[in-house]
Amino acid sequence: MTQDRRITKTKAAIREAFFSMLKENKSQKITVTNIAKRANIDRKTFYLHYDSPEAIxxxxxxxxxxxxxxxxxxxxxxxxxxxxxxxxxxxxxxxxxxxxxxxxxxxxxxxxxxxxxxxxxxxxxxxxxxxxxxxxxxxxxxxxxxxxxxxxxxxxxxxxxxxxxxxxxxxxxxxxxxxxxxxxxxxxxx
Structure with a gap:
């Protein structure tokens, strides 16, 4: 079963945002709000795909x-x-x-x-x-x-x-x- 391209694209944007923050971030906690902002989505959209940053x-x-x-x-x-x-x-x-x-x-x-x-x-x-x-x-x-x-x-x-x-x-x-x-x-x- 193939996944909808929008879902694939959104998840990729979330992961890219998270990992770019992880590389930059030395000690601060990465929050859903930070990830959503960086991925250009809202928090609700994040939660449609992942439960938490740890889930990524x-x-x-x-x-x-x-x-x-x-x-x-x-x-x-x-x-x-x-x-x-x-x-x-x-x-x-x-x-x-x-x-x-x-x-x-x-x-x-x-x-x-x-x-x-x-x-x-x-x-x-x-x-x-x-x-x-x-x-x-x-x-x-x-x-x-x-x-x-x-x-x-x-x-x-x-x-x-x-x-x-x-x-x-x-x-x-x-x-x-x-x-x-x-x-x-x-x-x-x-």
Whole structure:
């Protein structure tokens, strides 16, 4: 079933208004009134499409996770053992669509659930791909994977928050190397 073009156009204007305000806005709460004014609609029209500004983010978040899974599938991430490079290469494809927006989302604790979902996807793939080949209890493997993936996502978020002066390729290479060698690679340089 196709949606009426007016509805599609109005929802797009609402989303565009919300996300442009999100990129500009460092600390102020984004209200329905602000969104409606920016989208050139009234509040009633906003409420015909969304319950709240959070509903816009929820819709966006669900779409992003679906897109991320499709990109992971395209990069054969699910068909091989846990590959950090493929994970972050896929994440970079997604994020490069609007890096400024993702940098802002990375800085906002209220949107941490997005990064938790990314982490959960990576953890489940890692556990599934490694469990059969290791002689280890599943609970033990889950702790290893939690430690490993949480660190990778935290490091990537540091990059997104402009916390490091490196390119995305350099970050991905460092994370891939660190995940494979740990501190051993650094200790070998001494």
């Amino acid at each position: 983010m929820d819709e966006f978040y669900k779409s992003l996770i679906n897109d991320f899974v499709l990109i992971l599938e395209k990069n054969d991430f699910f068909d091989r053992s846990f590959d950090v490079f493929a994970l972050f290469e896929s994440l970079n494809v997604l994020i490069q669509r609007d890096i400024d927006l993702y940098r802002q989302i990375a800085k906002m604790p209220s949107y941490a659930f997005f990064w938790e979902e990314i982490k959960d996807i990576a953890k489940s793939v890692a556990i599934e791909s490694m469990f059969e080949g290791l002689n280890i209890q599943k609970d033990e493997l889950e702790l290893y994977v939690e430690f490993y993936v949480a660190g990778l996502i935290a490091a990537y978020l540091k990059y997104l928050k402009n916390g490091v002066n490196l390119t995305e390729t350099e970050v991905v290479n460092i994370l891939s190397t660190a995940s494979f060698y740990g501190f051993q690679k650094l200790l070998q340089k001494e």
